[in-house]
Amino acid sequence: MTKDLEAAKAFYTQLFGWSYVVGDEETYGGYTTAGIDGLPIAGLMENDPDNGFPDVWCTYLRVEDIEATVDQVQAxxxxxxxxxxxxxxxxxxxxxxxxxxxxxxxxxxxxHAGYQKMGEQGTPVWHELHTTKFETATKFYREALDWELEVMSDSDEFRYQTLGAGNEAKAGVMDIAHFKDPKLAGWKVYFAVDDTDQTVADAIAAGGSEVSPAVDSDFGRLAVIADPTGAEFYVLQANG
Structure with missing residues (x-):
């Protein structure tokens, strides 16, 4: 969701090489599909400046029966x-x-079956929920969405579970109760890059900003970037 669709398109083209297909205005409200090599990998939608909501990336979870899932959510x-x-x-x-x-x-x-490329330069590679209510969140996703969660770590310093195990994992849930800023809670999207440090520099040059400097993790070198209107996302240069 972006308050400046044209600025966002220019930014992500410069950063990731995305191209775009704009949907019919009457049918799809100008919804814009971003792609690489002709395959869809993300979407952009106008965020009405008057609604008070910040610009943000949103994760969508695929379900087989959306009405039944919503009933489970409410239950x-x-x-x-x-x-x-x-x-x-x-x-x-x-x-x-x-x-x-x-x-x-x-x-x-x-x-539309969702994004068709992942784990390559400029494509999604991971989705992660940061929550201060870890037990509540993991219980909800297990019971309401039938997730099979695997414990990756269960220490006070790092509490983390994944949807699926090992290389088959699809998403993660991380406990951030010990973080100082509760506004950090929410779903996060990671995009794969070949060089995290260069991507941060390129983002700044394209009108974005560095939210969190690049650091090394067990899974690769990552950083948090904001696009020109403030929508934040992670970039990850995978190990190996």
Whole structure:
């Protein structure tokens, strides 16, 4: 979601080499699909400046039956921010939240099956929920969305579970209760890059900013960047 669609398109083209297909205004409200090599990898949508919501990247979780999933969300004390709606010829979408209010999208695929490239330069590589209510969040996703969560770490310093195990993991949930800024809670998207430090420099040159400097982790070198209107995302240069 971006308050300046043209600025966002220019930024991500310069940073990642994205190209765009703009949907019909009457049918899709100008929804813009970003792609690499002709394959969809992300989407951009105008964020009305008057609604008071910050610009943000949103993760969508694929589900087989969106109405049944929303019923499960409500049955397990989750929130429904936007009930299921039909996207003509593409699928169905909804916006929900866990019991603590952290929002995420749901997508039931029709003609659009989601992103078609991952783990390559400029494409999604990971999705992660940062929560101060770790037990509540993991319980919700296990029960409401039938996630099979694997414990990666369970220490006071680093508490983390993944959807699936090892190389088959699809997403992560991290406890940030010990962080000083509770506003850091929410779903985060990571994009793969070949060189994290160069990507940070390129982002600044393109009108973005460095939110958190590049650091080395067990999974590679990562940093947090904001685009020109403040939408934050991670970049990750994988090990090996």
């Amino acid at each position: 397990h004390n989750g929130h429904v921010y936007m009930p299921p709606m039909e996207v003509p010829e593409q699928g169905k979408m909804a916006m929900i939240g866990d019991p603590s209010g952290l929002g995420v999208g749901l997508w039931q695929a029709g003609g």
